[in-house]
Amino acid sequence: NAGVTQTPKFQVLKTGQSMTLQCAQDMNHNSMYWYRQDPGMGLRLIYYSASEGTTDKGEVPNGYNVSRLNKREFSLRLESAAPSQTSVYFCASITGGGYGYTFGSGTRLTVV
Amino acid sequence: AQTVTQSQPEMSVQEAETVTLSCTYDTSESDYYLFWYKQPPSRQMILVIRQEAYKQQNATENRFSVNFQKAAKSFSLKISDSQLGDAAMYFCARMNYGGSQGNLIFGKGTKLSVKP
Numbered sequence: 001n002a003g004v005t006q007t008p009k010f011q012v013l014k015t016g017q018s019m020t021l022q023c024a025q026d027m028n029h030n031s032m033y034w035y036r037q038d039p040g041m042g043l044r045l046i047y048y049s050a051s052e053g054t055t056d057k058g059e060v061p062n063g064y065n066v067s068r069l070n071k072r073e074f075s076l077r078l079e080s081a082a083p084s085q086t087s088v089y090f091c092a093s094i095t096g097g098g099y100g101y102t103f104g105s106g107t108r109l110t111v112v
Numbered sequence: 113a114q115t116v117t118q119s120q121p122e123m124s125v126q127e128a129e130t131v132t133l134s135c136t137y138d139t140s141e142s143d144y145y146l147f148w149y150k151q152p153p154s155r156q157m158i159l160v161i162r163q164e165a166y167k168q169q170n171a172t173e174n175r176f177s178v179n180f181q182k183a184a185k186s187f188s189l190k191i192s193d194s195q196l197g198d199a200a201m202y203f204c205a206r207m208n209y210g211g212s213q214g215n216l217i218f219g220k221g222t223k224l225s226v227k228p
Contacts, residue, residue, distance in 0.1 A: 042220040103157040
């Protein structure tokens with residue numbers, strides 16, 4: 001099915017461990033996004049990629065890095081996980097025509 | 113800062129009744145899009161309804177409609193004939209028009225409960 005695929009769906013990390021969240025879309029969208037969702041905070045933009053080969057910081061980029069590997073894939077890396085990074089992470093691509101985003105199903109990350 | 117504000121952290125409605133969720137936003141742009149997203153317990157983000165700022169006519173999608181007041185920068189969602197499946201978090205969001213300005217800015221959400 002066409003859409004945005006995120007892996008993994010759940011992850012538990014120890015403080016200081018690293019990991020990469022994977023995201024891929026098969027809709028030929030140019031722009032892709034990573035958000036984090038925390039209770040009472042809504043969704044906040046971490047990083048985005050307006051097109052292949054470009055990435056830019058969003059509202060809350062500290063502690064994260066991203067890679068736009070190709071037009072389909074946009075990964076988010078935590079180099080040294082901290083408990084403050086416990087959150088639900090969403091990847092999305094822009095649908096175009098002003099129809100907002102297509103979202104992945106989210107990754108629930110817990111850092112202990 | 114260009115923000116989106118949802119002033120009601122939680123709302124409750126009786127099944128079959130009508131409920132209105134509030135949203136205000138701040139922007140210096142004249143062209144933009146506004147959205148309401150629904151997030152059920154499954155965590156999936158589902159687009160409920162969208163509004164183009166240059167259109168005066170309020171958007172409607174079946175039981176969902178909006179009251180868009182551009183001058184007041186207000187964008188409320190009305191749910192008619194509420195159903196148990198409407199229980200979810202609802203997020204209001206704004207997106208500037210075109211190009212790399214496509215970042216969605218979200219409000220903090222309103223949790224809607226539906227009582228049988």
